[in-house]
Amino acid sequence: MATIKSIIQDAKNDRQFANDRMRWVSNFKGFILFLFRLVIIVGICYVILGPVIGIISSSFFSDADSYNPMVYMIPQDPTLYRYELASKYLDYAKSMVRSLIYAASLMAIQVFICSMVGYGFARYKFPGKNILFACVVIMIVIPTNTIMLPLYMTFAKFDVLGIIKLIKGSSVNLLSTPVPMYIMTLFGCGLRSGLYIYIFNQFFRGLPKEIEEAAFVDGAGTLYTYFRIMLVNALPSAVTVAIFSMVWQYNDTFYAKLFLISDSIVISKKISTITATISTLEKILDPAILQLFLDAGIVLVMIPIVIIYVLLQKQFIEGVERSGIVG
Amino acid sequence: MNGKKKKMSLSAKRSRTGFLFVLPWLVGFIWFYARSLFMSVQFSLSDLTVSPGGGYTLEFVGLDNFLYAFRAHATYKQVLTTSIGNMLIDVPLITFFSLFMAILLNRKFRGRTLVRAIFFLPVILNSEAIVDAMDLARNMMSGGLSNASAEMAQAASGGMGIAYYMQMFGALGIPESLIEYLMGAVLRVSDIINASGVQIIIFIAALQSVPGSMYEVAKIEGATTYETFWKVTFPMVMPHIITNIVYTVVDSFTQSDVVELAYKTAFTESNYGLSSVFSLCSTAITCLILVIVCGFIQKRTFYYN
Numbered sequence: 001m002a003t004i005k006s007i008i009q010d011a012k013n014d015r016q017f018a019n020d021r022m023r024w025v026s027n028f029k030g031f032i033l034f035l036f037r038l039v040i041i042v043g044i045c046y047v048i049l050g051p052v053i054g055i056i057s058s059s060f061f062s063d064a065d066s067y068n069p070m071v072y073m074i075p076q077d078p079t080l081y082r083y084e085l086a087s088k089y090l091d092y093a094k095s096m097v098r099s100l101i102y103a104a105s106l107m108a109i110q111v112f113i114c115s116m117v118g119y120g121f122a123r124y125k126f127p128g129k130n131i132l133f134a135c136v137v138i139m140i141v142i143p144t145n146t147i148m149l150p151l152y153m154t155f156a157k158f159d160v161l162g163i164i165k166l167i168k169g170s171s172v173n174l175l176s177t178p179v180p181m182y183i184m185t186l187f188g189c190g191l192r193s194g195l196y197i198y199i200f201n202q203f204f205r206g207l208p209k210e211i212e213e214a215a216f217v218d219g220a221g222t223l224y225t226y227f228r229i230m231l232v233n234a235l236p237s238a239v240t241v242a243i244f245s246m247v248w249q250y251n252d253t254f255y256a257k258l259f260l261i262s263d264s265i266v267i268s269k270k271i272s273t274i275t276a277t278i279s280t281l282e283k284i285l286d287p288a289i290l291q292l293f294l295d296a297g298i299v300l301v302m303i304p305i306v307i308i309y310v311l312l313q314k315q316f317i318e319g320v321e322r323s324g325i326v327g
Numbered sequence: 328m329n330g331k332k333k334k335m336s337l338s339a340k341r342s343r344t345g346f347l348f349v350l351p352w353l354v355g356f357i358w359f360y361a362r363s364l365f366m367s368v369q370f371s372l373s374d375l376t377v378s379p380g381g382g383y384t385l386e387f388v389g390l391d392n393f394l395y396a397f398r399a400h401a402t403y404k405q406v407l408t409t410s411i412g413n414m415l416i417d418v419p420l421i422t423f424f425s426l427f428m429a430i431l432l433n434r435k436f437r438g439r440t441l442v443r444a445i446f447f448l449p450v451i452l453n454s455e456a457i458v459d460a461m462d463l464a465r466n467m468m469s470g471g472l473s474n475a476s477a478e479m480a481q482a483a484s485g486g487m488g489i490a491y492y493m494q495m496f497g498a499l500g501i502p503e504s505l506i507e508y509l510m511g512a513v514l515r516v517s518d519i520i521n522a523s524g525v526q527i528i529i530f531i532a533a534l535q536s537v538p539g540s541m542y543e544v545a546k547i548e549g550a551t552t553y554e555t556f557w558k559v560t561f562p563m564v565m566p567h568i569i570t571n572i573v574y575t576v577v578d579s580f581t582q583s584d585v586v587e588l589a590y591k592t593a594f595t596e597s598n599y600g601l602s603s604v605f606s607l608c609s610t611a612i613t614c615l616i617l618v619i620v621c622g623f624i625q626k627r628t629f630y631y632n
Contacts, residue, residue: 037431037434037436040431041431041432041442044428044446044520045442045445045446047516047517047520048445048446048448048449048520048521049445049448050464050465051460051461051462051464051465052448052452052461052464054464054465055460055461055464058464113351113352116348116351117348117349117351117352119348120345120346120347120348120349121345121349123345124341124342124344124345124346124348125338125341125342125345126342126343126345126346126349127342129345132349132353135356135360136352138360139356139360140573140577141573141577141614141617142360142364142610142614143577143580143581143586143610143613144581145581145586145589145590145606146364146367146606146607146610147359147360147363147364147366147367147606148589148590148593148606149366149367149370149593149599149602149603149606150362150363150364150366150367150370151359151363153366153383154359154362154363184355184359186351186355187351187352187354187355187356187358187359188351188352188355188356189352189355189356189358189359189360193352197352222344226348247451248453250454251452251453251454251455251457252454253454253455253456268454268455268456268457271454271456271457272455272456291460291463294456294460295460295464298456298457298460301454301456301457302452302457305451305452306451309444309448309451310444313440313444313447314440316447317440317443317444317447317528
């Protein structure tokens with residue numbers, strides 16, 4: 001009798017033990033996984049943030065700090081002199097306002113045109129649509145570098161079917177003004193327009209058709225439907241495209257170099273010559289010191305994008321996730 | 328005219344409206360892209376001289392530019408092969424790294440928003456000057472600013488360390504090419520991380536579009552996490568691998584040395600014909616790679632819908 005009882009008791013204890021053990025093992029497994037994830041994420045975040053931190057910290061270094069091998073990351077004798085000179089030679093306030101206006105106006109055009117084209121592709125059937133959409137994909141795939149020469153030539157002697165020549169007597173040279181960029185963006189061929197058209201197309205395809213049918217039954221015209229209903233619904237992808245195009249346009253140096261756009265409009269282009277400017281005008285010859293000025297200048301240039309990004313990053317990332325960049 | 332308009336069927340009307348929506352882009356595409364591509368081909372087949380008036384004259388020379396680029400030019404072939412080699416090495420690394428990170432980031436944990444924001448930072452800070460300065464700063468982070476040069480010299484001679492490890496793994500019987508590839512991957516880890524921001528976001532979005540019921544079924548059927556990954560997650564994100572590969576290839580091509588060389592040839596050496604040849608050939612090769620890789624993957628892709 002007693003033996004049976006004790007056997008049952010033993011079995012119970014065993015089960016209890018096995019349960020405990022299993023829980024312990026799974027807890028331990030979870031902990032290890034957590035640790036593994038933490039290490040990887042922190043490590044990679046460091047790889048990304050490291051140089052940014054380095055730039056920020058070294059922009060405060062004084063000359064003595066940068067020559068002192070004992071100083072690492074935290075300057076002994078912090079100075080704002082780098083920022084003073086960098087902002088002076090960048091003509092900071094003025095060029096910043098100008099480049100923000102430039103990027104923002106182009107962004108507005110991009111969102112407007114690309115959403116329209118994307119909508120046209122997503123919602124209407126017309127002959128040759130598939131071929132034309134293939135052209136959009138070609139636009140994404142072919143790098144602009146392939147066609148940079150013809151673009152340069154086109155805008156050096158700009159003419160629309162000979163009309164300008166008829167009026168003015170000769171074709172106009174649009175280089176060294178921002179006009180080429182505006183013209184290209186206006187015709188849906190700006191910086192990465194193909195990608196934006198694609199994003200909008202995917203998003204509009206995902207919206208239910210009933211919305212438009214209801215609008216149509218209620219007597220809304222095509223334009224009214226598009227502006228007041230579809231565009232409002234497309235807000236998440238519009239935000240994504242807006243931030244992408246704003247930031248990339250602001251950072252773009254390729255088109256700025258190609259069209260010789262003045263660097264007082266494109267501050268990212270100006271930053272690449274700042275070391276040379278400071279070196280000649282301030283007679284500073286040590287490249288290590290010049291690098292500090294460049295760091296300060298880069299911090300100044302980065303500030304607005306980082307602010308935009310921090311303010312909008314939640315909408316942005318959610319927008320990218322939901323806007324059907326994926327299809 | 329009016330009567331004709333009334334006779335138009337609804338579908339014809341709609342197709343006209345749709346066409347009008349697309350029209351601005353179509354004009355731009357023909358004007359800037361189609362025409363430019365045609366002009367590029369034309370330039371590559373001729374000798375271009377810029378006349379003082381700002382115009383230019385073309386003299387047809389046939390395939391001379393192509394022959395010169397591939398037979399006589401000092402660096403083009405070498406630059407082209409290194410660029411393409413780098414691209415081919417980077418693409419699988421970036422794809423798998425971003426898939427891995429997307430899976431890691433897709434879990435819910437505290438501070439997820441912050442981490443995602445940080446991962447996307449390289450996409451935001453992709454200006455040429457910023458990237459250059461960041462590269463320099465990355466080198467300096469390993470030591471104080473002033474011993475940077477000493478540190479770099481050491482790193483250069485520190486190639487010994489890599490050779491040592493290669494020997495060690497080689498002794499274990501791991502094929503040398505694989506070790507070299509992995510070593511290369513480790514050496515360019517920061518490049519890979521910085522190049523995979525958009526790809527990670529695309530994969531996260533893809534992971535979130537996988538219906539949760541599939542995971543439930545897998546769990547009920549007793550699949551392990553490993554099996555769930557290969558049987559559910561991987562097939563479901565497969566279509567997006569193509570998107571990511573296209574994005575990665577195009578991105579790495581636009582930042583490669585070939586493009587730099589073409590730019591320099593055109594604008595500092597004023598050899599427009601040769602520059603067009605460089606651009607066209609490298610674009611053609613890139614497109615060829617894209618078509619081959621995508622075709623290869625497409626065959627093995629599972630489409631849910």
